[in-house]
Amino acid sequence: MLKVPQQQYIKFLYENEDYSISEIAKVMGVNWRTAKKYATKDNWNEPMYRRKKRHPVLGPYLDIIDTWLTEEQALPRKQRYTAKRIFDRLCDEYGFEGGRRTVEEYVAKRRKELKLERAESYEHLEHPGGEAQVDFGTAYVGQPGKLVERKVLTMSFPFSNAAFVFPVRKENTECFLEAMKRIFERIGGVPKKIWFDNLSAAVISIDRDGKRTFTDQFLRFAAHYRFNPEFCNANSGHEKGHVENKVGYGRRNWLVPPPVCDTDTELETYLAQMAESDMDRPHYAKKERIADLWEAERKKLLTMPAVPFEVYRLEPA
Structure with a gap:
């Protein structure tokens, strides 16, 4: 929490120097919401708190x-x-x-x-532990005599900066859900809230009022694993900027030059090892090892269901 002189200086910059909220946040080195809180604060009376009741027996x-x-x-x-x-x-x-x-x-x-x-x-700009963001990226992999295209689903955790990836052949609903399921099984739990863009594997359409129509299989999948899905506004992929950066980071550091993997299983193993070894570096802001932050964050995950979700498509033939 900022000291009172710092709070008052924020108010001074806003009222007297005509600084914007973003400029104040940059000058003071504080979160945008913190800058807005004190810049627009009108009641500076010291709050009175009720004395907490004691529990002599309990x-x-x-x-x-x-x-x-x-x-x-x-x-x-x-x-x-x-x-x-x-x-x-x-x-x-x-x-x-x-x-x-x-x-x-x-x-x-x-x-x-x-x-x-x-x-x-949930009102904070920073994600609390146990929340994830998900997005697809494209990778090229060397296989016997050819270069093949694969889609890589990345699930990143902004709190710890940990990320987990799983390769699939397409971005359809079945591949999308199977990849998330495999990642849940690998990390031994389920994020409480997951942020997505409006990918067609989950969203059928978006009405003018912003209301979405989802695929039935995605809704059943979310209910089965009990996570709360959140979707970005249309054309606003930056709202899940952490995973966007992770997709690019993984492509530059793990997929350049294209790895040679004879099978999809080899590619899966290779990417899992690269993601795991990447956690042995310090967090870009917290300066703690990502692996240590992840061990603390994983305790906040939801437990896995007793029965796994069966991902398949049933069609008449």
Whole structure:
């Protein structure tokens, strides 16, 4: 959080020097939203906060409950805790002697707070951990006596800067979903939210009001793996700029000159190894190793379903 003199200087630049929000963000070295927050702030009264209620009986167990409530977010809804189950575990495993009603009230209150925290995190320009962006790129590969074209699906994670890739022959719905499925299986989880452009493998059409019609198979796939799909505005691929950069980075560093892979399986193995070894470098901004950031981020992924999604196309013949 910026100190008060910095906040006031942002306001001064905006009101008296006619700086734009973007110029202020650049001069101050802050996020655009931070610059806008203080540049347009009208109420500078010091906020008054309610004193938090103490929990004399439940206090020693709050961290345990919070941990359980956080961990359950990665599970399907029907497998999450009930307040009674939390109460029973506290009694059985930790010797809790308080009342069940005390636990139920705290669980209900804490769940609302966690929901608000998640909603607020989605308003930031930066992606919170556990979110991904997806896009296709084109690659040329050497195979016996010829140069063949392959499509490479890249799934990037802006928080850690990790990326995973899978090659397919076309950009149709079946190849698109199979590639995502294989990446989910490789990373051992599913991103909570995935950003796409309006690729035809998922979007049939976009109405004038922006409403999209999706392929049935994509909708079933998203429901099966429980991720929340987000789509860029039309002709606005820059809205998922992280994966756009990753597609170009992978092409320049892993596919120039074209690798020689006799089979698609060899290409798949080659690209997986290149993506994995690439994580052994520092993050461009956080200066921590990408692999370490990814290990922390992967804990925020949704759990895999017990039954994998079957990707196929059924046609009359």
